[in-house]
Amino acid sequence: MGPGPRLQLCAGALRALALGRAVSRPCRGGWTSPRLQARGLRSSNPFTRRQEEEWRRRNRTALTYIAAAAVGMVGMSYAAVPLYRLYCQATGLGGTTGAGRGAERLEEMRPVRERVLKVTFNADVHAGLQWNFRPQQSEIYVVPGETALAFYKAKNPTDKPIIGISTYNVVPFEAGQYFNKIQCFCFEEQWLNPQEEVDMPVFFYIDPEFAEDPKMAKVDSITLSYTFFEAKEGQHLPLPGYQ
Structure with missing residues (x-):
């Protein structure tokens, strides 16, 4: 397929962005920057929808682990005094x-x-x-x-x-x-x-x-x-x- 359809699709996405609307899908051939879209060029590092969803899922998982670790550290700080006292009294x-x-x-x-x-x-x-x-x-x-x-x-x-x-x-x-x-x-x-x-x-x-x-x-x-x-x-x- 020549550059015409790709340029038409990307132009539609640019118009949506100009009107403040969300772009529901990338330009054909992968995500491209507006400058590349205007030139009808394809990004050398395409970022597909599946890759984007996987990236977001990993970020959510990492944030969950970080939040759990923070809560655990706060809990341990409150428990430190009585636990330390009981341990030292026993030993x-x-x-x-x-x-x-x-x-x-x-x-x-x-x-x-x-x-x-x-x-x-x-x-x-x-x-x-x-x-x-x-x-x-x-x-x-x-x-x-x-x-x-x-x-x-x-x-x-x-x-x-x-x-x-x-x-x-x-x-x-x-x-x-x-x-x-x-x-x-x-x-x-x-x-x-x-x-x-x-x-x-x-x-x-x-x-x-x-x-x-x-x-x-x-x-x-x-x-x-x-x-x-x-x-x-x-x-x-x-x-x-x-x-």
Whole structure:
């Protein structure tokens, strides 16, 4: 077929475009640019309808995968804190304290008097939380197998109520499995009204097995550190079974 029919078909497509109408099919012989159509020339790289549909299908599939990956990453970011906490509590990694063993364990414990440990306390506040947070004592001395009580103080200096929630860790990390909290404020929402100030107790003990661990032979000081973040109202993180 000569150039005449092709030019006639392409001219019809150009007229449709000029009138703002959609072109339902390409010029005969494949998709061509308006400049090539005006010259009656065929594109050297024809793009058929079937190829166009396949290209669009692949794009939709790729976009679906990208969207699913984005949703998964957002979900994992929300789950990261409780999952990390539960994992560390089970393994003792990351300086997470061990689980208390109840009143029976406290009754049967025998203090290891010859092993005196210094416990220091640290307090941090995330940049997004407008609280004043500090330990009421810088350090105390304890022995494995003996309970101890320490206090932190938190104040909301703003003119609006704020809910905070804290995480914690122990340094050195290896000592975390022996640091048992009987009562504390970690992973629990703390509501402070404007200008309200509260005392937050931490009741704990160092397991007597600490003194029997060769890896703890040179450890004479332990740091308990808490960090407060702002929590959304109504958000509840899963709590450890011993709290």
